[in-house]
Amino acid sequence: MIDRAHLRIIRALDDKGTLTEAANALCLTQPALSHQIRYLEKKLGVALWQRQGRKLRLTPAGDLLLQTARQVLPVLEQTEQTLKAYGEGRQGLLRIGVECYPCQTWLTRAIGRFLRARPEIDIDLVSQFQFSGLEGLLNHHIDILITPDRQQARNVIYQEVARYELRLVVSRRHLLAEREYANPDDLAGETLLTFPVPRNRLDILTGFLDPAHVEPAKIRAMESVDLMREMVSLNRGVCALPDWLARAETERRHLKTLRLGAQGLRKTLFAAFREDDRGLPYRDAFIAGIVENG
Numbered sequence: 001m002i003d004r005a006h007l008r009i010i011r012a013l014d015d016k017g018t019l020t021e022a023a024n025a026l027c028l029t030q031p032a033l034s035h036q037i038r039y040l041e042k043k044l045g046v047a048l049w050q051r052q053g054r055k056l057r058l059t060p061a062g063d064l065l066l067q068t069a070r071q072v073l074p075v076l077e078q079t080e081q082t083l084k085a086y087g088e089g090r091q092g093l094l095r096i097g098v099e100c101y102p103c104q105t106w107l108t109r110a111i112g113r114f115l116r117a118r119p120e121i122d123i124d125l126v127s128q129f130q131f132s133g134l135e136g137l138l139n140h141h142i143d144i145l146i147t148p149d150r151q152q153a154r155n156v157i158y159q160e161v162a163r164y165e166l167r168l169v170v171s172r173r174h175l176l177a178e179r180e181y182a183n184p185d186d187l188a189g190e191t192l193l194t195f196p197v198p199r200n201r202l203d204i205l206t207g208f209l210d211p212a213h214v215e216p217a218k219i220r221a222m223e224s225v226d227l228m229r230e231m232v233s234l235n236r237g238v239c240a241l242p243d244w245l246a247r248a249e250t251e252r253r254h255l256k257t258l259r260l261g262a263q264g265l266r267k268t269l270f271a272a273f274r275e276d277d278r279g280l281p282y283r284d285a286f287i288a289g290i291v292e293n294g
Contacts (some may be wrong), residue, residue, distance in 0.1 A: 007069035099147035181259035184212035191237035
């Protein structure tokens with residue numbers, strides 16, 4: 001059986017050219033290296049080297065073993081380095097689920113910053129758990145869940161990463177455009193443009209309209225944020241967006257944002273992860289990065 005030590009010996013002998021230099025490179029004495037060579041040849045039943053004065057020349061069998069060493073050792077060494085990096089949390093795959101539909105843009109920027117700082121880490125944005133993220137987290141399909149909803153579950157830790165205000169976005173031609181905030185009754189006759197998520201995940205309904213027992217005239221779900229804002233600018237509906245997303249467009253579009261109620265509707269965004277994974281360095285670094293830039 002050929003083991004790694006034998007491959008390292010034949011590579012060192014070829015690289016160094018003499019028994020003495022090869023022994024020094026392998027941190028062995030010359031007699032110990034000579035013993036290893038004799039043992040390997042006896043074990044394989046074939047001569048691997050021929051002496052030419054102080055130097056050693058490979059036989060055809062030795063040349064074959066050298067080629068194997070040149071191919072196998074770099075793979076083993078790289079694998080060891082990668083496994084060590086995994087063990088130290090310097091390398092790995094981070095799978096992120098998102099339950100905040102409009103957070104995709106914000107999260108994409110955060111992921112870009114993280115990947116530039118840590119090119120050895122890969123990230124997957126797992127959209128299939130967008131609206132059942134806790135189950136995906138508990139079943140190990142994702143490593144981090146970005147969510148505005150904190151649900152009690154064993155073995156799950158929630159860390160606050162950002163606070164934001166949900167703002168009503170209207171056209172500058174809308175009657176509400178001159179107001180600082182909207183009341184629930186103001187939306188009773190409106191077309192409310194929303195994201196395609198279950199009703200119980202729409203904060204403008206659960207946190208603003210439903211408590212006041214107000215129903216908009218129509219609720220229309222839209223996949224595209226850009227199309228939603230375009231429809232609002234044409235005064236064909238209103239929508240609610242996080243303040244960071246609303247601010248980016250109001251300056252260059254015919255839009256105005258208002259508070260939802262006199263006090264505003266404020267939300268907290270969390271990063272949830274399994275307690276068993278506490279202390280994973282690259283996961284902690286990602287969360288720290290989005291907290292810092294949140």
